[in-house]
Each structure stands twice: as structure tokens, then as C-alpha cells.
């Protein structure tokens with residue numbers, strides 16, 4: 001478990017490094033390597049920014065984040081209203097984008113995270129629930145510590 005957390009943190013760093021233009025030697029190799037690492041088919045959510053703290057991962061949909069698991073089993077306390085980092089490591093094609101919802105059972109407002117993308121620090125408040133969804137509950141709010149369910153969709 002500890003090892004995987006470190007990998008997640010490393011990926012977050014790779015993402016940041018890409019923004020600040022890596023040194024020339026890495027410029028061609030790094031993007032391909034990180035893309036391959038990221039496409040493991042899972043959607044990840046971590047308790048704290050940059051993949052820190054506990055985390056859950058899913059291959060499929062989950063209508064109730066109050067229980068979820070990491071590779072070692074059920075995560076105590078689940079992830080509902082706790083996630084501060086999310087990472088779509090889905091395999092491109094078909095249902096590869098992820099909607100995250102304000103309420104359980106894909107209810108209320110939502111936001112979409114496209115395949116291969118990640119939000120590394122939701123505590124900054126930049127990402128809000130920007131789709132009305134079933135009833136608009138949560139619309140406009142920061143998604144930090146406020147996601148309760150998610151499902152895979154074909155497009156954002």
C-alpha cells in the first residue's frame with residue numbers, strides 16, 4: 001500500500017513537471033512513460049492533495065463512496081466527502097471518462113474528469129460541480145471533500 005502511494009505521488013510530480021517544461025533529456029521520454037503508467041484502468045481518489053493519505057480505487061462505478069477499497073482491502077471510513085485528489089487512470093476508449101457526483105447514487109450536480117487527467121489539489125477550490133445533473137444539489141460548490149459517488153461515461 002505504501003509503495004502504491006509513493007507511485008501516485010510520483011505521478012502527480014510527473015504531471016507538475018510537465019507543466020514547468022522538463023529538462024531537454026526528459027522532454028520526449030517522460031510523457032510517453034507517464035501515459036503508460038497512468039493507464040491502469042482505475043479511477044483513484046485520495047484523502048489529501050497529491051495522492052497523500054488513504055485512497056480508494058475503482059475499476060467500475062460506485063454509487064456510494066462511504067465504502068471503497070484499495071489493493072489491500074476495504075478502506076476504513078471510505079472516501080465519501082473526503083477526497084482531495086482524483087486521478088482518472090482509465091484506458092482510453094469507450095467508458096473512459098468519469099463523472100463525480102455531489103450525492104450518492106449519481107444524484108445531484110457533477111463534474112467530469114477526462115481519461116488521463118488528474119486534479120492534484122482540490123483544496124484550492126478551483127474545481128466545482130459544474131453540471132446540473134438530476135436536481136442541481138451541490139451545483140457551483142467546490143468538489144473538495146464533497147464527492148459521494150462516481151460513474152464512468154463515454155465523454156465529458
Ligand SMILES: [Ca+2]
Pocket residue numbers: 062063064065066067068
Ligand atoms: Ca462503495
Ligand SMILES: [Ca+2]
Pocket residue numbers: 046047048082083084145
Ligand atoms: Ca480531503
